[in-house]
Amino acid sequence: MEKTDILIIGSGLAGLFLAIKTAQKRPDLSIVIMTKSLADTGNTRYAQGGIATVTDLVNDSYEQHIQDTLSAGGGCCNEKIVRMVVQQAPDRIEELLTMGIAFDTKPSGIWDLGLEGGHSRNRILHHKDISGLEIERKLLAVIPQLPNIRLLENQLCVDLSTEKDKTDQEYCSGVFYFNKTRHRIKHIRARSIVLSTGGCGQLFKNTTNPEVATGDGVAMAYRAGAAIEQLHYIQFHPTALYEANKHPFFLLSEALRGFGAYVVDENQKRFLFKYDTRGELATRDIVSQAINSELEKTGKKHVYLDCRHLDYDAFYRHFPTITDYCRTIGLNPQEDLIPVVPAAHYQCGGITVDQHSRTTVKNLYAIGECSCTGLHGKNRLASNSLLEALVFAHQGSEHICKTIDTIAFSSLIFMNKQQSVLPDNPDSGFAALKEELQQAMTAFYTDKEAKTALNTIKQLKTTADQINSKQKITPSFIELINMLTVASLIVEQTKHSKNVTPLT
Numbered sequence: 277m278e279k280t281d282i283l284i285i286g287s288g289l290a291g292l293f294l295a296i297k298t299a300q301k302r303p304d305l306s307i308v309i310m311t312k313s314l315a316d317t318g319n320t321r322y323a324q325g326g327i328a329t330v331t332d333l334v335n336d337s338y339e340q341h342i343q344d345t346l347s348a349g350g351g352c353c354n355e356k357i358v359r360m361v362v363q364q365a366p367d368r369i370e371e372l373l374t375m376g377i378a379f380d381t382k383p384s385g386i387w388d389l390g391l392e393g394g395h396s397r398n399r400i401l402h403h404k405d406i407s408g409l410e411i412e413r414k415l416l417a418v419i420p421q422l423p424n425i426r427l428l429e430n431q432l433c434v435d436l437s438t439e440k441d442k443t444d445q446e447y448c449s450g451v452f453y454f455n456k457t458r459h460r461i462k463h464i465r466a467r468s469i470v471l472s473t474g475g476c477g478q479l480f481k482n483t484t485n486p487e488v489a490t491g492d493g494v495a496m497a498y499r500a501g502a503a504i505e506q507l508h509y510i511q512f513h514p515t516a517l518y519e520a521n522k523h524p525f526f527l528l529s530e531a532l533r534g535f536g537a538y539v540v541d542e543n544q545k546r547f548l549f550k551y552d553t554r555g556e557l558a559t560r561d562i563v564s565q566a567i568n569s570e571l572e573k574t575g576k577k578h579v580y581l582d583c584r585h586l587d588y589d590a591f592y593r594h595f596p597t598i599t600d601y602c603r604t605i606g607l608n609p610q611e612d613l614i615p616v617v618p619a620a621h622y623q624c625g626g627i628t629v630d631q632h633s634r635t636t637v638k639n640l641y642a643i644g645e646c647s648c649t650g651l652h653g654k655n656r657l658a659s660n661s662l663l664e665a666l667v668f669a670h671q672g673s674e675h676i677c678k679t680i681d682t683i684a685f686s687s688l689i690f691m692n693k694q695q696s697v698l699p700d701n702p703d704s705g706f707a708a709l710k711e712e713l714q715q716a717m718t719a720f721y722t723d724k725e726a727k728t729a730l731n732t733i734k735q736l737k738t739t740a741d742q743i744n745s746k747q748k749i750t751p752s753f754i755e756l757i758n759m760l761t762v763a764s765l766i767v768e769q770t771k772h773s774k775n776v777t778p779l780t
């Protein structure tokens with residue numbers, strides 16, 4: 277029967293970093309990483325801007341980064357966690373460097389630090405405009421050097437198994453997963469289980485998140501009884517490149533505005549200063565809301581990013597991928613205005629964890645975007661999420677290494693569910709239900725809107741169950757049910773958001 281000491285679900289920065297650190301520290305432990313698609317298909321590889329870290333102690337300070345993070349979070353951050361993350365950042369970056377990740381430097385050899393909205397100083401370490409791809413590729417290259425890690429692609433984790441210990445406390449004992457090549461649901465036992473399943477941007481019509489971002493980890497943890505919080509704080513990125521009928525949208529990094537790009541209306545007028553004195557450098561929530569207000573007033577589908585006044589050679593050196601992408605769709609940032617629109621980008625809340633990345637279910641950890649650590653509050657400060665993934669992967673790894681020797685494998689062997697799983701059938705109807713869900717998931721300003729959305733979600737669930745009862749289970753059905761679960765949690769938490777108090 278299958279078992280491993282540590283099971284990590286998800287192969288983005290959070291999962292890979294935890295796996296590598298743990299494997300290096302404890303070569304005696306067996307580690308399995310399962311990921312539902314190819315290893316590099318999560319949000320991590322799409323990160324453009326980089327990682328926020330204080331490296332210049334002359335012009336910047338930890339305190340300044342802490343205050344910027346607290347200010348962006350709108351009074352809903354956990355200050356203790358913010359301090360821990362910011363102060364730990366340089367050590368974690370040092371470790372990333374030893375794993376081969378390269379960040380850009382100036383000709384003089386010092387870091388070429390980027391500036392992004394909400395940051396009062398230049399402090400973003402980046403690798404051109406493909407920081408995430410650099411990190412994902414280099415970490416994936418480290419994995420084969422560690423014989424105690426097995427990375428298994430195309431394994432869709434479906435549910436966590438839980439049991440009761442001698443003191444009647446519920447604990448996580450393993451995971452049911454669907455092996456996409458064998459078409460069977462199987463079970464694997466583990467002593468420590470780590471969710472690093474990323475975000476849920478696919479719930480929304482306009483998003484920058486790839487197909488795999490369906491909120492599976494949050495849904496699985498919820499079904500296992502874990503606490504979930506602040507899920508309604510979904511961050512909309514103000515400048516996704518607008519292309520009709522495109523899903524997901526290509527991102528135009530915040531770093532472009534840090535570099536000097538303007539947001540303008542159809543008359544080529546800047547309008548953000550009407551909303552915030554920081555203009556283009558206000559935090560994402562403010563810029564997104566300002567753009568939405570303009571769009572409501574004008575009835576237009578998008579506003580524009582204006583890069584035409586910028587030094588083009590320097591622009592291309594910093595943003596080659598963005599420039600090249602724009603060119604593939606016939607736009608030249610040197611001459612053309614680029615249409616942009618806010619899009620769902622980041623899940624600020626999620627599975628509640630403590631400073632050791634422990635969820636409220638014993639032996640179950642959550643790290644990265646699927647977790648709610650208290651760092652972000654209402655609104656994540658740009659480039660703080662890769663940093664959070666690093667720090668909480670480290671914290672989780674340390675805790676697992678210290679405690680795993682006291683944890684026994686569950687003795688309960690689940691018979692592998694004989695239920696077989698069909699490959700996806702594009703005509704099954706689930707794709708249409710997903711689109712309906714994406715239409716329903718917008719902002720819920722009033723109780724009435726929230727109630728309507730909840731009714732739609734309930735109806736979609738009934739229809740999905742009806743379709744599923746007539747056929748074998750499929751991966752699309754599993755993901756759709758997870759999306760509907762997360763959607764109802766978002767709407768419910770929006771309804772109760774007036775009662776949300778800062779995390780302590």
Ligand SMILES: Cc1cc2nc3c(=O)[nH]c(=O)nc-3n(C[C@H](O)[C@H](O)[C@H](O)COP(=O)(O)OP(=O)(O)OC[C@H]3O[C@@H](n4cnc5c(N)ncnc54)[C@H](O)[C@@H]3O)c2cc1C
Pocket residue numbers: 285286287288289290291310311312313315316317318319320321322323324325326327328407408431432433434472473474475484485486488492493527621622643644645646658659660661662663665
């Ligand atoms: C376009 C874009 C640009 C961004 N730019 C930045 C930036 O510049 N700086 C910054 O700090 N942040 C940025 N972010 C956010 C940041 O990239 C993410 O928050 C971070 O990478 C999340 O890492 P993760 O390891 O938690 O999850 P991910 O990298 O999303 O990985 C999740 C993994 O879980 C797997 N998975 C999910 N469900 C299951 C399941 N049921 N079974 C098995 N496997 C599963 C997925 O396949 C994937 O491998 C950006 C995000 C996007 C989308």
